[in-house]
Amino acid sequence: MKTLAAAATAGVLLLPTQLATAQPAQNSTTAAQDQAADSETITIKVGISQDALADLRSTGREAREQGRTALPVPPPATQPTQRAPGQALPAPKQPPLTLLEGAQTSSRTAASASTPATAAGLGDGPSTRVAAPIEDKPNSALLEECFNAGGADTGIGRVHNRFTYCARVSIEAEYWSIDSKGVPIEKEGDTTAKLELFAQGDDKDRRTRIFSQIQKDSVDYDWGPIDNIFVAPNVPLSLLGQCLQDTEVCHATRGSYTLPWTVWDNNPEWAYWDVYNHEETTEGRDKISYNQWAVEFFTENAEYKTFQRGRTAPRLARCDSASYFNFGTARYPKACVFSEVTPYLTYTLGSDHHAVAEHIDTAQNRAHSTYPLLAPPGVPWPRAKNIPGKYIPGNPDAPGLHRITKRLHPTEYKSNSDHKDGACYKTGPERNTYLDTGLPNRPPQGEQCDEYPFASTLEGAGNPTYDFSVKSIPARDNRVAGGMLRKYYVDDRILAWDAGLPRPDTTNDRFYVHIR
Structure with missing residues (x-):
C-alpha cells in the first residue's frame, strides 16, 4: 500500500496488477450494461484489504498530527497506463451485430431519445464541416455545444450529430473492508461523482475516439468525517474505454487511466481511447459494420478487489468504407458515425x-x-x-x-x-x-x-x-x-x-x- 500511496502523491498513473478474467457473455448483455441502461446511477462494489485500509488511515493520522487539514493533492497526470501484453480483458465480450440488429437498435434508440440531434444545415456555413478533426483533447466548440444543447444528463445522453456524442452519468463506488479471502466484512463508505463522456466519429478512418473524465468538483465522499478528508480522496479509480465486441470486429487502444479520486475531481485533462472497427467483418458494397463501445470504471489491484465493474450504457458506432464521399477536393473514404439518431x-x-x-x-x-x-x-x-x-x-x-x-x-x-x-x-x-x-x-x-x-x-x-x-x-x-x-x-x-x-x-x- 505504501507503494500506491507514494505513487499517488507523486501523481504517477498506476496499472491495476490484476484484471478480472473475461467470462462468456450471457444473453448478449452483462449485468453492468443492464445496470447502466436501467438505473440513473451506475454502482460498483469494491473491497479494500484490511492492511491497505490501515495504511491509508495511518497516513491520515500522520497528516493530522502535523496539523494538515488534508493530504496533499497530487498534480494531474495525463499519460495512460498500458495494458500488459496478453492480459485478459476484464469484461465479457458481446457477439457481433448484424446490419439488421444494428439498424433496428439504432432506430429504437432514436425513437426514445429525449432530445433530437442537431440537424445538419443549422448554422453551418457553406465551407463548414460538421465533423471536426480528432485531437488529443475534445473539440472545444463541439464540447460546449453538445453539453449545453440538452439531453446529455438523461437517457442515452446526447447524439449531437452523427459525428458527435456526449453524456454525463452519475456513478457510485461502495467500498468494503475485506478479509484475507476477499470476503466483504464491513462497509467503509461511498464515493459518488459525475462521469462525463464525449466522443467523436472519424470522417477519414474507421475510428471512434472516446474521451472521459470526472466532472470537476462533482466528487462527494460519505465515509465519515475523518475518512472523508484523509482516506477516501486518495483511493484510486481507473477508467477504461472498451470496444464491446470481439477483436475480429473492433479493438480499443490504450490502457486504463488510474488516478486518486481527488485528482480526478480537479483534473482538467481528458482520458481518451480509440476504438477501431475492422473491415474484415463487414457487409455490403460499402463494407458496413456496427460495434458498441462503453467506458468502464473500477478500483482494482493487489490491494483492491472490484466485485462488479461499472460500465456506461453501450453506444453504437456504424462504420463504412464508402468511396463516394467528398467535399470540394477533400475525400472521406472511411468513417464511423453515431447511428442512434434520426438523420x-x-x-x-x-x-x-x-x-x-x-x-x-x-x-x-x-x-x-x-x-x-x-x-x-x-x-x-x-x-x-x-x-x-x-x-x-x-x-x-x-x-x-x-x-x-x-x-x-x-x-x-x-x-x-x-x-x-x-x-x-x-x-x-x-x-x-x-x-x-x-x-x-x-x-x-x-x-x-x-x-x-x-x-x-x-x-x-x-x-x-x-x-x-x-x-x-x-x-x-x-x-x-x-x-x-x-x-x-x-x-x-x-x-x-x-x-x-x-x-x-x-x-x-x-x-x-x-x-x-
Missing part, C-alpha cells in the same frame, strides 16, 4: 433558399395542391397523393428518403430525370405521361424546375411507389438548396442505396427533411 436536413423559410423550403413544405403537408396533378381536370382521383421524407421527431420509421448516385444507380437516376422533364417541360420520353397533369407553363427565364423528393433519392420522380412534386422557383434558391443537400450527404454520412443488403428497406440509410 435529417433542415431548410429554412425566409432564407436564401426560401422557395425550395416553401415547395417542400407544401409537398409534405398539402400534397394534393402540387403538380403533377393526381389526374386531369374532371377525372376522379385514383388515389391519395403521399409524398415521403417529412421529419417527425420521435418517429425514425416514418416514410423516408434513400440516397442514390448517378454512378451507382444510373437507371433510377435517369428515370427521375425523365419524369421530372416530362412533368416540368413536357419533354423527354415521359412527356406524354404529364401532358394534362404537369406544370401548366414551363419555368420562365431566371427560374428552374424544382423537384421533391430529390433527384438523388430512390423516391424521386421516377419511383412508381411514391408521388412527387415539381414547381418553378428562382434559380438562385435552387442552387443554394442543392449545395446544402450535397453537403448534407457528407455531413451526415448518408450511404447510398444498396439493394444487396439484407432487409434493404431497414438496413439502408434513411433520411428526412425538416422545414422550419
Whole structure:
C-alpha cells in the first residue's frame, strides 16, 4: 500500500496488477450494461484489504498530527497506463451485430431519445464541416455545444450529430473492508461523482475516439468525517474505454487511466481511447459494420478487489468504407458515425433558399395542391397523393428518403430525370405521361424546375411507389438548396442505396427533411 500511496502523491498513473478474467457473455448483455441502461446511477462494489485500509488511515493520522487539514493533492497526470501484453480483458465480450440488429437498435434508440440531434444545415456555413478533426483533447466548440444543447444528463445522453456524442452519468463506488479471502466484512463508505463522456466519429478512418473524465468538483465522499478528508480522496479509480465486441470486429487502444479520486475531481485533462472497427467483418458494397463501445470504471489491484465493474450504457458506432464521399477536393473514404439518431436536413423559410423550403413544405403537408396533378381536370382521383421524407421527431420509421448516385444507380437516376422533364417541360420520353397533369407553363427565364423528393433519392420522380412534386422557383434558391443537400450527404454520412443488403428497406440509410 505504501507503494500506491507514494505513487499517488507523486501523481504517477498506476496499472491495476490484476484484471478480472473475461467470462462468456450471457444473453448478449452483462449485468453492468443492464445496470447502466436501467438505473440513473451506475454502482460498483469494491473491497479494500484490511492492511491497505490501515495504511491509508495511518497516513491520515500522520497528516493530522502535523496539523494538515488534508493530504496533499497530487498534480494531474495525463499519460495512460498500458495494458500488459496478453492480459485478459476484464469484461465479457458481446457477439457481433448484424446490419439488421444494428439498424433496428439504432432506430429504437432514436425513437426514445429525449432530445433530437442537431440537424445538419443549422448554422453551418457553406465551407463548414460538421465533423471536426480528432485531437488529443475534445473539440472545444463541439464540447460546449453538445453539453449545453440538452439531453446529455438523461437517457442515452446526447447524439449531437452523427459525428458527435456526449453524456454525463452519475456513478457510485461502495467500498468494503475485506478479509484475507476477499470476503466483504464491513462497509467503509461511498464515493459518488459525475462521469462525463464525449466522443467523436472519424470522417477519414474507421475510428471512434472516446474521451472521459470526472466532472470537476462533482466528487462527494460519505465515509465519515475523518475518512472523508484523509482516506477516501486518495483511493484510486481507473477508467477504461472498451470496444464491446470481439477483436475480429473492433479493438480499443490504450490502457486504463488510474488516478486518486481527488485528482480526478480537479483534473482538467481528458482520458481518451480509440476504438477501431475492422473491415474484415463487414457487409455490403460499402463494407458496413456496427460495434458498441462503453467506458468502464473500477478500483482494482493487489490491494483492491472490484466485485462488479461499472460500465456506461453501450453506444453504437456504424462504420463504412464508402468511396463516394467528398467535399470540394477533400475525400472521406472511411468513417464511423453515431447511428442512434434520426438523420435529417433542415431548410429554412425566409432564407436564401426560401422557395425550395416553401415547395417542400407544401409537398409534405398539402400534397394534393402540387403538380403533377393526381389526374386531369374532371377525372376522379385514383388515389391519395403521399409524398415521403417529412421529419417527425420521435418517429425514425416514418416514410423516408434513400440516397442514390448517378454512378451507382444510373437507371433510377435517369428515370427521375425523365419524369421530372416530362412533368416540368413536357419533354423527354415521359412527356406524354404529364401532358394534362404537369406544370401548366414551363419555368420562365431566371427560374428552374424544382423537384421533391430529390433527384438523388430512390423516391424521386421516377419511383412508381411514391408521388412527387415539381414547381418553378428562382434559380438562385435552387442552387443554394442543392449545395446544402450535397453537403448534407457528407455531413451526415448518408450511404447510398444498396439493394444487396439484407432487409434493404431497414438496413439502408434513411433520411428526412425538416422545414422550419
